[in-house]
Structures are given as C-alpha cells and as structure tokens.
Amino acid sequence: MFTSNWRGRAALVGAVMLTAATALTACGSGSGSSSASKDGITGTIRVSAQTDQPYLQDAANQFEKLHPGTKVQLVESPSNTYQTTIRAQLDAKHAPDVMFVWGGAGNAMATQQLAKAGMLADLSDRPWVKNMGDTANGLVSYDNKVYALNTYANPTGVFYNTDMLTKLGVTIPKTFTQLLSFCKDVSSKGIVPIAMGNQTGYLNTEVPLELVNTLIYSQNKNFAADMASGKEKWTTSDLWKSSLTKAHELYLQMNDAKCFQANSTGYSDQQARQLVAQEKALGVNIISAAAQGVQQANPKIKYDMFEIPATDNPDDTVLTMNTGASYAVNKDSTNLKTAIAFIDFMGEDQQLTAASNAAFGVPYKAGPNTTVMDGLKGIEPLYKADKTALWATNFWPNAEVKQVMIAQDQNLILGKTNVTDAVNAIQKAFAGS
Structure with missing residues (x-):
C-alpha cells in the first residue's frame, strides 16, 4: 500500500464507513456487575455500532462466553447523526465505553481530535499494536501513541x-x-x-x-x-x-x-x-x-x-x-479494564479475519496466504x-x-x-x- 511507509503520524480522515447514530441512551458509561471474574474482567460495557453489524454481535457473544460476568451492550444506530451525537456524549461524560471512530482529524469523531482533547484511552501497549502495521496504526495515532484498533480496509x-x-x-x-x-x-x-x-x-x-x-x-x-x-x-x-x-x-x-x-x-x-x-x-x-x-x-x-x-x-x-471499522476506548469509561479487554479480543487474528469477511473487506496489506472473497x-x-x-x-x-x-x-x-x-x-x- 502506498501509504505504508510512514510511522506513528496521525493521518486525516474521510472515507466514510460506519457513519451512524440515533439518539443514544444518556446513561453513564459501563456499570458494574454482581458476577465476579478471575481476571477482573467483568461488568457491562456499551459499544457504539452501525445498525446490523453481524460481526460485532458475534464478537460480543464470544467475549461474554470467554469472560463470564460480562455484558456487551451494542448501541446500534443509523447513519446520519453519529458524529455529533457521540461527540456530545463524550463532552457530557456519558458516551459508550467502546466507540467507532475515524482515523486522523477530519471530523468530530476522528481519532486525532478526540485524543488531542484527552477523550481516548492510550492503547499503545496493547498486544495487537505490533501486528497492525504502519498504515493502520498511523491512521489512529496522535503524538506517537496509538488510540484505536483499525480492523480492516x-x-x-x-x-x-x-x-x-x-x-x-x-x-x-x-x-x-x-x-x-x-x-x-x-x-x-x-x-x-x-x-x-x-x-x-x-x-x-x-x-x-x-x-x-x-x-x-x-x-x-x-x-x-x-x-x-x-x-x-x-x-x-x-x-x-x-x-x-x-x-x-x-x-x-x-x-x-x-x-x-x-x-x-x-x-x-x-x-x-x-x-x-x-x-x-x-x-x-x-x-x-x-x-x-x-x-x-x-x-x-x-x-x-x-x-x-x-x-x-x-x-x-x-x-x-x-479505512474499515476502527474502535477506541472512552478514557472516562467506568469499566475501563473490560472495555480495553474487548478491544484486545477484537484485535486477535481470528477476530480480525472475521471482521474483514463480515464487512466485505480485506486486510490492509495482502499476505502470502491472503484470499479475496467472491465479489x-x-x-x-x-x-x-x-x-x-x-x-x-x-x-x-x-x-x-x-x-x-x-x-x-x-x-x-x-x-x-x-x-x-x-x-x-x-x-x-x-x-x-
């Protein structure tokens, strides 16, 4: 990919997929659960999503089975007011725990703008970062730190x-x-x-x-x-x-x-x-x-x-x-550990493949065994x-x-x-x- 030779710089946005939003519920970020978890990953998190995202629902179901005591609530939205709605909720401190975002700084829900405003959790040390490549990471970086998971193109x-x-x-x-x-x-x-x-x-x-x-x-x-x-x-x-x-x-x-x-x-x-x-x-x-x-x-x-x-x-x-679906974590999430664990789960190879196939996409860069689906x-x-x-x-x-x-x-x-x-x-x- 012609953009793959630059590192750690925030790119700027556009392309527009998963533009989304209805009036999302104005409840607080994640809430605790009475169920216990051996690894401390428990409770409820809310994830903003475009309406009818089969992969994301499957990922939520698998994550809940992997971590008993967790609940992933998808806040599904159509495609006209997502940016303004979620940004307003971030400003008011009651946005979802995990959010779809854009790369760079091209709109109100772009990674660079949100990271600069101190609204996103720093994900630079997460295990999937080293496997994503310069292009994918660069699109969701600010000040040499990675703030979102880029799942496919x-x-x-x-x-x-x-x-x-x-x-x-x-x-x-x-x-x-x-x-x-x-x-x-x-x-x-x-x-x-x-x-x-x-x-x-x-x-x-x-x-x-x-x-x-x-x-x-x-x-x-x-x-x-x-x-x-x-x-x-x-x-x-x-x-x-x-x-x-x-x-x-x-x-x-x-x-x-x-x-x-x-x-x-x-x-x-x-x-x-x-x-x-x-x-x-x-x-x-x-x-x-x-x-x-x-x-x-x-x-x-x-x-x-x-x-x-x-x-x-x-x-x-x-x-x-x-750029395909990118997901960031709300820095003010009241269930930050579970929110980050969910991002880590989506960053696993099997989940990235599933996300790519479900969204009719491809990995950012073709590998020797990469297959392209019919269509x-x-x-x-x-x-x-x-x-x-x-x-x-x-x-x-x-x-x-x-x-x-x-x-x-x-x-x-x-x-x-x-x-x-x-x-x-x-x-x-x-x-x-």
Whole structure:
C-alpha cells in the first residue's frame, strides 16, 4: 500500500464507513456487575455500532462466553447523526465505553481530535499494536501513541452484475477512454452504467477522490508520506491541485457520457443500490462494506468489482481503499479494564479475519496466504500488487474540507459551479478560509 511507509503520524480522515447514530441512551458509561471474574474482567460495557453489524454481535457473544460476568451492550444506530451525537456524549461524560471512530482529524469523531482533547484511552501497549502495521496504526495515532484498533480496509469501486455485463456485450474498461465508451454503450441500451447515490453527502466526492488517487499515486507513490512529513502541503502542492482539477474534469466527462443516472443528486445511497437490485443499473460505485446490502436486495445476482480508471494507461490505475471499522476506548469509561479487554479480543487474528469477511473487506496489506472473497475478485490484482492508496480524506487537516467538497461536487453535477471555482473553494478550506 502506498501509504505504508510512514510511522506513528496521525493521518486525516474521510472515507466514510460506519457513519451512524440515533439518539443514544444518556446513561453513564459501563456499570458494574454482581458476577465476579478471575481476571477482573467483568461488568457491562456499551459499544457504539452501525445498525446490523453481524460481526460485532458475534464478537460480543464470544467475549461474554470467554469472560463470564460480562455484558456487551451494542448501541446500534443509523447513519446520519453519529458524529455529533457521540461527540456530545463524550463532552457530557456519558458516551459508550467502546466507540467507532475515524482515523486522523477530519471530523468530530476522528481519532486525532478526540485524543488531542484527552477523550481516548492510550492503547499503545496493547498486544495487537505490533501486528497492525504502519498504515493502520498511523491512521489512529496522535503524538506517537496509538488510540484505536483499525480492523480492516474496504476497497472502493464499481460493484456490478456480472451476468448483465455479459448480456449487454460490454467488457470492463481498463482506460478512461474505454470507460466513456463503456458508459455510452450501456446507457444506450436503457441501463444505468454506474448508479450513484449523490443525495447522500460524501458520495458526491467518491468518484473524484478515486480518480485523484490514480492521478497522484501513478506519479508519486510516496505522496501520503510526503504529506505526513511536510514535504508536500495541501495548499501548495502542484501535484495535488492539478490532480484534483483533472479529477473533476473527468467527473464531468463521465456525467456527460451518461455514466450515472439522470438526477443522481436526487438519489440516496440506498436508492442507487436498488437500481442495481432491480436490474435497472449495471453497477453502483460503493465502498465494499455496502456490498452485502446490494446482495441482500437481490440474492440471485452475481457480482464483482472494478476500479474506475483515470488515465489511458492501465498500469496507472490505483485501487482506493477506505479505512474499515476502527474502535477506541472512552478514557472516562467506568469499566475501563473490560472495555480495553474487548478491544484486545477484537484485535486477535481470528477476530480480525472475521471482521474483514463480515464487512466485505480485506486486510490492509495482502499476505502470502491472503484470499479475496467472491465479489472482490476483480480488484484482487491491484490489491495483491500493492497498488492501493487510502482515501485522501484520511490525511486532511480539518473537518471543513470534506464538507466544502461535498457541497462543491454536488453543485458541479447540478451545473451550479465550474471546476475552477469548485477546486478553489476546496483549496481555501485547506487553508482554513
């Protein structure tokens, strides 16, 4: 992975999986239990989670069996107010004991922001830290200390109906020119080539950021490390700004070639996925964590994934990876020992594998025996060749940049702004203006 050569530096966020939250119960952090435990691990802990997380429930059940006298309560939440709700609970000292967090400092629940505010327990001495690797640890580090467990990564790309691809008589595009022809051919047959749920905030930025990664990392494999070291800066990097500009130009070309459905900004992520399930769309651009939802909507369809090319050289294409579920411990937990023990349990090899498989993800870096599950075979060559890069949002210096880019990219698709103005607005956000 192109980001794996830097150590102990906080990366900055984005990519967005497990955004979540309903009004979570305003009770205190963990409470004690009348049951005793030989190792002192006992009592109740609360764990914030996205709705319908089968792995996390399995992990909770196994942990309770391993430690009699413990109770793991999952506080499950949908995906619109998680960050503001949990951050408010942290401020009020009644947040869950174990919490889903993001890497870096890109939003209110990002590791760097929370660690800097003194809200997270230091996990640097935990047994799993040495096995996670520089990239995974760097994303959840602050001031050379590790504050969360990064469990897996999720590829981002077009999750498509393999039988429909054959039926339509088209092939997976390997170059950007081929991509435009692919979109025109598929759309001419009354099928949406790549469904997009651009009504759902961050999805407006998803395709441009995939294109950006190929444009950048095909020229500088050390871009993330250069950003972390200060060699490159978001506000002055010619490579970043030129790639961001080019990516948005390509995004508009894709829109003009009818790669997306008409009025994509009027579709939520779920509605876009439904187009695939109803066989009105060939594929949908998603983070792989959402793949199971697509499959469940129509189990009869067989799927695979491909990455969107950004140049006319197939060797340039880079697979964009999203950080998977990361979990941190509330420093003010009243059951800190049990909360940390639960994180340690999730950090065991068997649990990391289970988490990766359950979330349609992959380990951060492929090992000699790493297998890629069905549905992701199309991106396996890029993944195993280590031609991957994390979302740029993981390295951004503040939460405002993402919000500005969401708004600018939506206006771009709607024809309310142009590429130059959109890029300038994003760059101003990097400068804090």
